[in-house]
Amino acid sequence: MGDVAYQKCIGHGCGAEFSVRESYFACPRCGDLLDVRYRWDKVGVPTRLAGFERRWAERGRPLSFSGVWRFRELLPFAPEADIITLGEGQTILQQADRVAPFAGMNPGQLYLQYEGLNPSGSFKDNGMTAAFTHAKMVGAKRAACASTGNTSASMAVYAAINRTISGLVFVGSGKIAYGKLAQALDYGVATLQLKGDFDACMARVQQVAAKFGIYLMNSLNPFRLEGQKTIMYRVLEALGWQAPDWIVVPGGNLGNSSAFGKAFIELQELGLIKKPPRIAIINAAGADTLYRVVNDEKLTWNGGRTDDARIKAFYDRMDAEGRRAKTTASAIEINRPVNLKKCLRALEATGGVVEKVTDQEILDAKAQVGRGGLGCEPASAASVAGTKKLVARGVIDPGERVVCILTGHCLKDPNITVNYHTRSDGELQELYKDYHVDRASFANRPVVVEDNMDAIVKVIEGLDQ
Numbered sequence: 325m326g327d328v329a330y331q332k333c334i335g336h337g338c339g340a341e342f343s344v345r346e347s348y349f350a351c352p353r354c355g356d357l358l359d360v361r362y363r364w365d366k367v368g369v370p371t372r373l374a375g376f377e378r379r380w381a382e383r384g385r386p387l388s389f390s391g392v393w394r395f396r397e398l399l400p401f402a403p404e405a406d407i408i409t410l411g412e413g414q415t416i417l418q419q420a421d422r423v424a425p426f427a428g429m430n431p432g433q434l435y436l437q438y439e440g441l442n443p444s445g446s447f448k449d450n451g452m453t454a455a456f457t458h459a460k461m462v463g464a465k466r467a468a469c470a471s472t473g474n475t476s477a478s479m480a481v482y483a484a485i486n487r488t489i490s491g492l493v494f495v496g497s498g499k500i501a502y503g504k505l506a507q508a509l510d511y512g513v514a515t516l517q518l519k520g521d522f523d524a525c526m527a528r529v530q531q532v533a534a535k536f537g538i539y540l541m542n543s544l545n546p547f548r549l550e551g552q553k554t555i556m557y558r559v560l561e562a563l564g565w566q567a568p569d570w571i572v573v574p575g576g577n578l579g580n581s582s583a584f585g586k587a588f589i590e591l592q593e594l595g596l597i598k599k600p601p602r603i604a605i606i607n608a609a610g611a612d613t614l615y616r617v618v619n620d621e622k623l624t625w626n627g628g629r630t631d632d633a634r635i636k637a638f639y640d641r642m643d644a645e646g647r648r649a650k651t652t653a654s655a656i657e658i659n660r661p662v663n664l665k666k667c668l669r670a671l672e673a674t675g676g677v678v679e680k681v682t683d684q685e686i687l688d689a690k691a692q693v694g695r696g697g698l699g700c701e702p703a704s705a706a707s708v709a710g711t712k713k714l715v716a717r718g719v720i721d722p723g724e725r726v727v728c729i730l731t732g733h734c735l736k737d738p739n740i741t742v743n744y745h746t747r748s749d750g751e752l753q754e755l756y757k758d759y760h761v762d763r764a765s766f767a768n769r770p771v772v773v774e775d776n777m778d779a780i781v782k783v784i785e786g787l788d789q
């Protein structure tokens with residue numbers, strides 16, 4: 325592909341360009357984020373998005389079976405021989421009629437894009453297949469990441485199926501959800517449990533990567549975002565190539581929202597869609613950096629001229645005040661979102677908004693998503709809780725078409741689900757006192773019953789009343 329793809333610094337006044345055969349993860353001149361860019365006239369993209377549908381007839385080919393590489397002309401940075409795939413992206417869009425009333429939406433207008441169906445149970449696989457592919461292109465032997473859990477689980481899967489690149493994951497101690505830690509251990513990846521939080525892991529993994537020349541799989545890796553663009557292509561495909569009015573997504577390191585924005589910017593450049601959906605990004609109230617940067621500080625992309633001095637001043641103040649992210653939605657418990665500036669670009673390009681929701685709202689929304697048949701982890705449910713709030717505030721109209729991204733599977737964090745459904749409100753309050761959770765509004769409590777037929781009959785008869 326040589327010339328077709330290149331890397332370009334997003335920094336205003338820099339814009340340095342590099343080959344995709346190199347791996348920097350940050351601009352070597354100015355330290356800003358890198359984008360993967362394409363010379364579209366050399367690619368041969370189908371003239372209509374529906375052109376991708378013929379790939380459904382070639383599902384015997386791994387590259388057409390993958391829900392990421394099915395769209396390979398829209399992320400053409402790698403030679404096909406280097407692509408590492410295991411059929412990620414076989415995910416579904418559910419018309420969520422049982423969840424719509426909870427969110428205040430009209431019947432038929434709320435959809436859930438279930439990325440929990442990926443091989444490692446989260447959307448991260450969309451990006452990991454792309455980043456492993458790039459790692460192979462540059463001849464990497466070892467790859468590393470810091471993770472709140474799902475990146476490490478995904479990396480562990482791709483390291484397991486690929487014999488030439490081994491993995492190394494850094495997780496914070498005590499913070500990681502059990503389903504995610506179980507995956508890293510079971511898939512056999514080398515796991516360092518650091519005595520520190522996610523941000524500490526992130527700082528260390530960058531030092532280690534620099535010291536040993538290890539390939540970095542973290543969110544600042546621009547190739548991951550290329551894979552994550554395909555979540556939007558699949559949403560469009562499931563809606564008959566009609567863009568919805570809104571995409572609602574939880575915001576952590578802001579890789580997804582950045583990737584979604586890039587996907588729509590490119591589809592517009594290519595003339596493949598007319599108007600992008602608006603992107604609503606939902607922070608947890610206890611990890612609300614983006615919310616404050618956008619809604620309080622009024623920082624914007626400003627056509628690329630971001631006010632970096634004010635972003636820095638904001639972080640300095642955050643540190644001075646000793647503010648640390650705190651939410652039960654561990655996948656979005658992040659202080660300094662790596663992709664902040666790309667996310668500002670996505671907001672500007674799509675007329676996006678940022679909302680925040682409490683852990684109580686997240687856990688109640690999660691229970692409603694579960695009742696609708698697609699279980700998700702807490703971070704994912706922020707999208708539904710955020711939709712409910714934006715409808716209540718009149719930002720989203722109940723008659724608009726809304727797609728919430730369910731980023732991870734219910735089994736990722738079984739402890740919180742079981743606690744929600746089994747503990748009394750008083751116990752919840754005690755267990756989650758730092759998170760301001762004090763009730764389970766939609767608890768489905770197991771009924772404790774004697775091992776005795778009469779007692780069981782009584783319980784069952786009671787269910788129907």
Ligand SMILES: *Cc1c(COP(=O)(O)O)cnc(C)c1O
Pocket residue numbers: 446447448474475543574575576577578579580581655656701703704731732733
């Ligand atoms: C990583 C992750 C997020 C956060 O996504 P970003 O792209 O970092 O904003 C949200 N939900 C789940 C389940 C995740 O694993």
Ligand SMILES: [Zn+2]
Pocket residue numbers: 333334335338339340351352353354355356
């Ligand atoms: Zn630069």
